Amino acid sequence: MTEQTPVQIFRSDEKRKQYSSGSFFLRIAILLLFLLVPFLFPSFKTIDLAIKIAIFATLVASFDIMLGYTGILSFGHGMFFGIGAYCVAFLLGKYGSPSYANLILGLLLATMVAIVLALLISFISLRVKAIFFAMVTLALAELAIVLANKLSGFTGGEDGISISLPGIFSVAFNLGEFMGLDVTGRIISYYLILFICLALFLMMIRFTHSPLGRVLQAIRDNEQRAVALGYKTFIFQTISITFGCVLATLTGGLYAMWVGYVNPESSLEVMAIMLNVLLMVIIGGMGTLYGGIVGAAFLLTTQTFLPDLQKLAKDILPQATLLHNVFERWLLLFGILFILVVIFFPKGVIGSAREYIAKRKRTDLASP
Amino acid sequence: MVPLLGMSGKTYLTLTIAGLAMGMLLFLVASGVSIIFGLMDVLNFAHGALFAWGAYVGFSVFKLLRNWVEAPSVLENFGVFLIAILAAMVAVAVLGIILERVLVRRVYGNHLFQILITFGATIVLVELIRVFWGPNDEVMSVPLTFQGNWDIFDVIIQRYRLICIIIGIILYAVIQLILKKTKLSTIVRAGVENREMVQAMGHNIFLLFTGVFAAGAGLAALGGLAMSIFSLQVYPDMGSTYLLFAFIVVIIGGLGSVTGSLVGALIVGLSYNYVAYLIPWAAAGVNILIMILILLIRPTGLFPAGK
Numbered sequence: 001m002t003e004q005t006p007v008q009i010f011r012s013d014e015k016r017k018q019y020s021s022g023s024f025f026l027r028i029a030i031l032l033l034f035l036l037v038p039f040l041f042p043s044f045k046t047i048d049l050a051i052k053i054a055i056f057a058t059l060v061a062s063f064d065i066m067l068g069y070t071g072i073l074s075f076g077h078g079m080f081f082g083i084g085a086y087c088v089a090f091l092l093g094k095y096g097s098p099s100y101a102n103l104i105l106g107l108l109l110a111t112m113v114a115i116v117l118a119l120l121i122s123f124i125s126l127r128v129k130a131i132f133f134a135m136v137t138l139a140l141a142e143l144a145i146v147l148a149n150k151l152s153g154f155t156g157g158e159d160g161i162s163i164s165l166p167g168i169f170s171v172a173f174n175l176g177e178f179m180g181l182d183v184t185g186r187i188i189s190y191y192l193i194l195f196i197c198l199a200l201f202l203m204m205i206r207f208t209h210s211p212l213g214r215v216l217q218a219i220r221d222n223e224q225r226a227v228a229l230g231y232k233t234f235i236f237q238t239i240s241i242t243f244g245c246v247l248a249t250l251t252g253g254l255y256a257m258w259v260g261y262v263n264p265e266s267s268l269e270v271m272a273i274m275l276n277v278l279l280m281v282i283i284g285g286m287g288t289l290y291g292g293i294v295g296a297a298f299l300l301t302t303q304t305f306l307p308d309l310q311k312l313a314k315d316i317l318p319q320a321t322l323l324h325n326v327f328e329r330w331l332l333l334f335g336i337l338f339i340l341v342v343i344f345f346p347k348g349v350i351g352s353a354r355e356y357i358a359k360r361k362r363t364d365l366a367s368p
Numbered sequence: 369m370v371p372l373l374g375m376s377g378k379t380y381l382t383l384t385i386a387g388l389a390m391g392m393l394l395f396l397v398a399s400g401v402s403i404i405f406g407l408m409d410v411l412n413f414a415h416g417a418l419f420a421w422g423a424y425v426g427f428s429v430f431k432l433l434r435n436w437v438e439a440p441s442v443l444e445n446f447g448v449f450l451i452a453i454l455a456a457m458v459a460v461a462v463l464g465i466i467l468e469r470v471l472v473r474r475v476y477g478n479h480l481f482q483i484l485i486t487f488g489a490t491i492v493l494v495e496l497i498r499v500f501w502g503p504n505d506e507v508m509s510v511p512l513t514f515q516g517n518w519d520i521f522d523v524i525i526q527r528y529r530l531i532c533i534i535i536g537i538i539l540y541a542v543i544q545l546i547l548k549k550t551k552l553s554t555i556v557r558a559g560v561e562n563r564e565m566v567q568a569m570g571h572n573i574f575l576l577f578t579g580v581f582a583a584g585a586g587l588a589a590l591g592g593l594a595m596s597i598f599s600l601q602v603y604p605d606m607g608s609t610y611l612l613f614a615f616i617v618v619i620i621g622g623l624g625s626v627t628g629s630l631v632g633a634l635i636v637g638l639s640y641n642y643v644a645y646l647i648p649w650a651a652a653g654v655n656i657l658i659m660i661l662i663l664l665i666r667p668t669g670l671f672p673a674g675k
Contacts (some may be wrong), residue, residue, distance in 0.1 A: 050395045073483055124660050127667040131411055131479045135615040136663070139656050142612050275491070282484065329499055335491030342485050343474060 024277050030293065034194055038187050048258075049304050051190050053196045053296045055255050060280045060292030061204050062247035068287030069208055071220035076137030077119065078274035079144045080245045083117070084110040084252025086148075089161040089262040098166040104291040110249040118245035122238040134135075141274070160263020163256060165189060200247055204289055206245060216240050217287075255329075279334055282341050285348025294349045299334075306330055382524050383641045389529035391637025393598055396591030397610050397630040398617035399543060406624030408577060410472060411479060413486040415588050415614065416607030417493035418460050418467075422589025423508075423596035423606060424501050425459045426452040430509050437511050445511035453459040456593045457586040463493070464585025468578050476560075476577075490607070496605045505603040508596045522578025532594060536630075539590075543626050556580055618658045622669030627644040631670060 091106035125136035284291025408635025431451040436448035475481040559573040646653035
């Protein structure tokens with residue numbers, strides 16, 4: 001048998017531990033939790049929250065492919081999310097009818113638009129410096145908002161578009177009771193969207209662990225060295241961007257399916273979505289993919305229960321007006337949190353946890 | 369120069385002056401971004417928030433000295449205008465110093481983290497505006513003698529537009545003088561390349577970095593004040609709108625070049641005004657189209673900074 005290279009040894013080691021490590025069981029537990037949410041907490045609020053966490057975790061992971069694995073910051077991710085939502089809405093609502101074919105067609109259309117747009121953006125902005133990408137995507141996202149409002153005849157303007165889902169996914173559908181749960185179209189939609197998110201997530205994990213993904217990480221860490229090794233960085237970056245943007249549009253489509261309604265405020269509030277995604281990826285951890293789940297869960301849960309918190313603060317401390325003002329401006333708190341995380345935990349929750357575990361392992365080895 | 373595009377000469381002149389004024393205002397915003405990037409290699413996404421702070425500080429000064437603003441005297445109007453400029457620039461420069469000392473200093477040499485950390489600063493600064501001044505749009509008052517038009521051979525010129533053009537020209541001259549006639553820019557750029565060496569030569573590079581950043585912040589404040597008088601309003605999110613214009617301008621002109629910023633700003637200002645007159649619905653997209661065209665032909669912009 002030939003001698004193994006250090007990389008091969010590392011990989012076979014990784015493969016052996018894959019199904020026995022603690023983090024593997026943690027992942028399974030999270031998946032089980034998502035699967036069981038409708039049974040454990042059958043209120044609409046929690047189901048809504050859970051599926052939004054799943055959708056946003058996928059969106060954040062697709063953003064992370066670009067930011068954490070390729071080192072490219074895009075401000076157009078919210079725009080792609082909105083494009084996906086509108087493509088699905090067009091085919092299911094405004095220009096089509098709710099049928100299974102139209103649903104698939106809508107997602108396909110979204111993918112096509114995303115590929116063309118992502119290639120175009122990469123071509124015009126990536127040729128000089130990666131920072132141009134941030135500026136150009138910011139400009140284009142702003143243009144998209146203006147267009148969506150100007151072309152109100154086409155996009156439905158501020159009134160938006162209502163969507164109804166076909167067949168077994170429609171709100172009216174009811175399968176009867178199963179283990180104490182009323183299985184409606186909503187519940188079936190929940191599982192459909194959850195499984196698509198899971199599939200997309202697994203695809204991204206595969207992508208980052210492929211040879212292509214490793215080249216991307218090499219470019220992120222040292223672009224000049226990657227060029228010297230003979231990689232055409234422009235092409236690799238373009239592939240990564242296109243992949244990330246396509247996934248973002250798909251999650252946008254899923255979001256439209258769940259919410260059942262698309263308008264410039266909810267789906268094309270591009271900058272608010274962008275802000276959320278950035279906060280989530282920074283808090284969860286760049287370059288980890290799983291950080292998206294942590295970030296999305298934290299942010300969405302806080303935002304959902306914020307009104308309750310505000311009320312609680314008013315009930316307990318009716319005099320502290322300053323505290324109330326700060327709660328009113330919760331974005332201020334998130335902004336400060338964002339800065340603190342960037343400065344002190346640039347790897348986020350997941351990255352810092354991994355670092356801590358790795359350090360403990362090393363000290364264990366050092367002191368028998 | 370530019371073909372008349374079927375406009376009458378007078379309309380053309382009026383539009384050109386409006387375009388030049390808008391261009392000069394955009395130059396005020398863009399020059400700060402460009403200088404901070406050109407000298408310190410820092411991309412400052414918080415520039416828009418500093419711009420909005422400048423506008424709000426000026427708004428407060430105008431409110432405090434309302435008598436002077438409403439007085440029909442050129443002297444008092446200019447007095448309050450200068451006081452507002454000074455207050456806005458000093459206040460925002462102090463903000464800039466804090467920003468540089470506390471945040472930006474940690475991320476020199478790392479573009480990605482610079483964008484992230486200044487973006488975070490933007491969130492906080494804009495929210496602070498909402499806390500201090502309230503979340504609503506406010507009407508910006510204009511000094512009395514700045515209002516109105518001059519009518520020169522039927523060409524209508526708004527007074528404030530002319531003031532904007534003059535401010536822009538003076539500012540360009542001052543910046544060029546400082547960059548060309550002093551060693552400041554050389555020292556700062558050398559400091560980006562090799563900090564220890566420049567310190568060994570006896571220059572306090574950290575003080576210089578802070579100073580340049582504060583100057584850039586001051587320019588943002590000046591731009592914010594001038595723009596808010598021009599557009600007659602202040603609102604907390606105004607920074608992000610104009611930061612976008614600034615980015616388009618510096619991409620067209622070449623990131624890091626002051627002359628490029630001036631040319632880019634004038635191109636954007638003029639084309640916006642011509643197109644808004646000829647094809648109103650296309651005005652919002654024309655700047656981005658020009659930016660894309662320039663990026664396709666010259667990916668580094670019209671006047672790439674010498675590197």
